[in-house]
Amino acid sequence: MELFARSRPRLTGTAAAASPAGSLAKVAKLVQPHLEQVETRIAQQAAAFDPAIEGYVVYAIGSRGKRLRPLLTLLAGGATGGINSGHVDLAVIVELIHLATLVHDDVMDEAERRRAQPTANARWGNSLSVLLGDCLFAHALTLSTNFENAGIGRAIARTAATVCSGEMIQTQRRFDLNLGVQDYLRIVEMKTGSLFSAAAELAAVISEANASVIERFKNFGFQIGTAYQIYDDCVDLAGNERSTGKTLGTDLRKGKFTLPVLIFLRSASEFERERCCQLVLEERVEEMIELLKNGATNGALNESIAAGSDLIRDAQTALDGIESTPYAEALLCLGDALCEMFDQLRV
Amino acid sequence: MELFARSRPRLTGTAAAASPAGSLAKVAKLVQPHLEQVETRIAQQAAAFDPAIEGYVVYAIGSRGKRLRPLLTLLAGGATGGINSGHVDLAVIVELIHLATLVHDDVMDEAERRRAQPTANARWGNSLSVLLGDCLFAHALTLSTNFENAGIGRAIARTAATVCSGEMIQTQRRFDLNLGVQDYLRIVEMKTGSLFSAAAELAAVISEANASVIERFKNFGFQIGTAYQIYDDCVDLAGNERSTGKTLGTDLRKGKFTLPVLIFLRSASEFERERCCQLVLEERVEEMIELLKNGATNGALNESIAAGSDLIRDAQTALDGIESTPYAEALLCLGDALCEMFDQLRV
Numbered sequence: 001m002e003l004f005a006r007s008r009p010r011l012t013g014t015a016a017a018a019s020p021a022g023s024l025a026k027v028a029k030l031v032q033p034h035l036e037q038v039e040t041r042i043a044q045q046a047a048a049f050d051p052a053i054e055g056y057v058v059y060a061i062g063s064r065g066k067r068l069r070p071l072l073t074l075l076a077g078g079a080t081g082g083i084n085s086g087h088v089d090l091a092v093i094v095e096l097i098h099l100a101t102l103v104h105d106d107v108m109d110e111a112e113r114r115r116a117q118p119t120a121n122a123r124w125g126n127s128l129s130v131l132l133g134d135c136l137f138a139h140a141l142t143l144s145t146n147f148e149n150a151g152i153g154r155a156i157a158r159t160a161a162t163v164c165s166g167e168m169i170q171t172q173r174r175f176d177l178n179l180g181v182q183d184y185l186r187i188v189e190m191k192t193g194s195l196f197s198a199a200a201e202l203a204a205v206i207s208e209a210n211a212s213v214i215e216r217f218k219n220f221g222f223q224i225g226t227a228y229q230i231y232d233d234c235v236d237l238a239g240n241e242r243s244t245g246k247t248l249g250t251d252l253r254k255g256k257f258t259l260p261v262l263i264f265l266r267s268a269s270e271f272e273r274e275r276c277c278q279l280v281l282e283e284r285v286e287e288m289i290e291l292l293k294n295g296a297t298n299g300a301l302n303e304s305i306a307a308g309s310d311l312i313r314d315a316q317t318a319l320d321g322i323e324s325t326p327y328a329e330a331l332l333c334l335g336d337a338l339c340e341m342f343d344q345l346r347v
Numbered sequence: 348m349e350l351f352a353r354s355r356p357r358l359t360g361t362a363a364a365a366s367p368a369g370s371l372a373k374v375a376k377l378v379q380p381h382l383e384q385v386e387t388r389i390a391q392q393a394a395a396f397d398p399a400i401e402g403y404v405v406y407a408i409g410s411r412g413k414r415l416r417p418l419l420t421l422l423a424g425g426a427t428g429g430i431n432s433g434h435v436d437l438a439v440i441v442e443l444i445h446l447a448t449l450v451h452d453d454v455m456d457e458a459e460r461r462r463a464q465p466t467a468n469a470r471w472g473n474s475l476s477v478l479l480g481d482c483l484f485a486h487a488l489t490l491s492t493n494f495e496n497a498g499i500g501r502a503i504a505r506t507a508a509t510v511c512s513g514e515m516i517q518t519q520r521r522f523d524l525n526l527g528v529q530d531y532l533r534i535v536e537m538k539t540g541s542l543f544s545a546a547a548e549l550a551a552v553i554s555e556a557n558a559s560v561i562e563r564f565k566n567f568g569f570q571i572g573t574a575y576q577i578y579d580d581c582v583d584l585a586g587n588e589r590s591t592g593k594t595l596g597t598d599l600r601k602g603k604f605t606l607p608v609l610i611f612l613r614s615a616s617e618f619e620r621e622r623c624c625q626l627v628l629e630e631r632v633e634e635m636i637e638l639l640k641n642g643a644t645n646g647a648l649n650e651s652i653a654a655g656s657d658l659i660r661d662a663q664t665a666l667d668g669i670e671s672t673p674y675a676e677a678l679l680c681l682g683d684a685l686c687e688m689f690d691q692l693r694v
Contacts, residue, residue, distance in 0.1 A: 138508035145501035154492035161485035
């Protein structure tokens with residue numbers, strides 16, 4: 001299986017940065033004025049809604065995340081000829097789609113808090129939050145019809161459908177011990193890889209890059225996005241509750257079996273499978289995490305981290321042949337920063 | 348207030364039909380082959396999704412409703428120059444958006460059955476149903492980007508946002524005894540009028556009708572759609588459980604105060620308001636319905652019916668000056684059929 005076969009030397013673009021957060025900040029610095037424009041534009045979107053619901057929209061879009069998708073969009077725009085207002089529009093749209101899915105995720109997970117704030121569903125209930133997510137979705141897709149190139153709006157709408165389909169398959173297969181590593185990868189590619197992919201690909205389209213360049217950015221986004229989701233899933237099992245501000249093991253409690261669990265199950269004995277099943281059903285999540293760190297495969301978690309890091313290196317390879325600019329270098333550094341984040345999870 | 352001021356002679360296009368259902372069927376007959384095309388095309392949409400989720404989509408789009416929005420779209424297409432494949436596309440899209448909102452409505456209302464079938468949420472739970480609605484939404488908006496005229500896709504996405512915003516305001520104001528008749532009308536216009544309006548308006552756009560004709564169809568759709576929602580709300584209070592297959596009073600139980608309730612409250616004494624409040628809180632819905640039929644205003648229900656019928660006549664007036672064709676005549680008959688449906692609710 002390709003995913004676990006390769007190992008390449010690490011690129012060293014961020015050697016100077018002291019921490020993954022520092023590396024990410026360094027990357028973001030290159031497009032800081034544009035990121036601020038994106039932030040302003042996102043905040044302005046609430047005004048497009050009826051005054052009666054503007055407040056809810058402000059709340060939903062105000063929960064500042066890492067803005068990874070806008071960052072990728074802007075860097076890809078810069079690397080394909082320079083950032084223009086179309087790239088800022090695209091960055092706003094992909095982030096709004098992401099925010100819409102977060103609102104619905106929180107409803108489905110019955111999550112009480114996100115980034116230290118009460119979730120929309122915790123504040124106003126599920127009904128209002130379902131509709132709030134719908135409003136954000138519809139608004140993002142409305143914005144995406146403003147591109148002169150209608151193919152961009154079409155690609156964004158199609159990507160939104162793919163993201164939701166991926167989440168649907170994930171939901172359908174909760175508590176399914178027969179879920180395979182390949183099934184998981186497909187889900188992750190659909191729910192996260194596809195939106196990162198669209199961000200990078202369409203940024204290149206907006207720059208009117210040639211087909212082979214567009215293809216490279218598409219692949220870069222796809223692999224970086226997929227790797228990022230794997231990272232996020234690993235954090236849920238092995239992160240630091242204090243530094244991430246997240247409760248660990250929430251995926252397991254919801255029956256979402258992520259890469260470390262599936263790698264463990266793949267080579268587990270019948271006895272281990274049964275033990276795993278029992279721990280999940282009894283919500284003995286801490287014990288399950290121990291098993292993943294120290295199990296028979298000598299660390300399913302480390303193997304997942306290696307898989308994610310390999311994907312990032314593949315993504316970086318996808319940019320081979322792209323003209324060397326500070327933006328292209330920053331995209332490689334973005335990959336390195338993700339690798340560093342992975343490294344911090346190693347046991 | 349304009350809504351309750353006028354009374355015009357009834358148009359008599361459906362004099363030959365024996366019942367409202369018969370009148371509607373007569374109208375639909377004119378575009379039967381196209382309606383069947385729409386039906387086939389709707390059924391085919393499931394194949395656009397990942398095989399893992401196709402089954403859910405089949406289920407969600409298979410619950411055949413009245414297909415009022417496709418009927419309106421096709422008739423408007425016919426009345427503006429002849430039905431073409433663009434009108435069929437538009438009919439499919441508006442119905443898919445409607446179906447997406449129904450899936451989310453059922454989640455929010457915790458509805459167990461729709462059209463004698465278990466709802467998606469009853470079968471597969473809320474999480475899967477939230478995502479199923481999202482998938483349908485995103486797919487409908489993807490289809491809408493295929494029109495050569497990008498303004499059509501833009502208008503559809505904007506309408507989807509309006510529909511969701513209307514539902515959000517409705518949800519926000521549940522159990523709010525200060526909701527006024529005008530507030531209610533605004534909600535109904537947004538959540539239902541807007542989609543009917545887009546269907547009729549964009550059908551005329553697809554026919555490349557001139558601006559004043561497009562405007563007439565837009566207004567016709569808006570008023571017919573708003574009237575239809577008022578009708579649907581009245582049915583929930585005064586319909587026949589056996590013939591509609593619906594449990595009465597569900598809106599009241601969910602705190603949704605519809606036109607009859609608001610008309611009653613508008614002229615109610617303090618004593619009556621308190622009584623009304625008490626009945627709602629104690630879920631004594633049957634007594635509440637009695638109050639609406641026989642209350643101080645001598646029948647808030649009849650007044651609502653009159654308001655709905657007036658809107659339909661305004662809609663019909665909006666088509667004054669449109670070339671007389673069987674399709675234009677059928678649109679007037681559609682209004683008459685709705686009026687007949689209202690009449691059957693009179694007490």
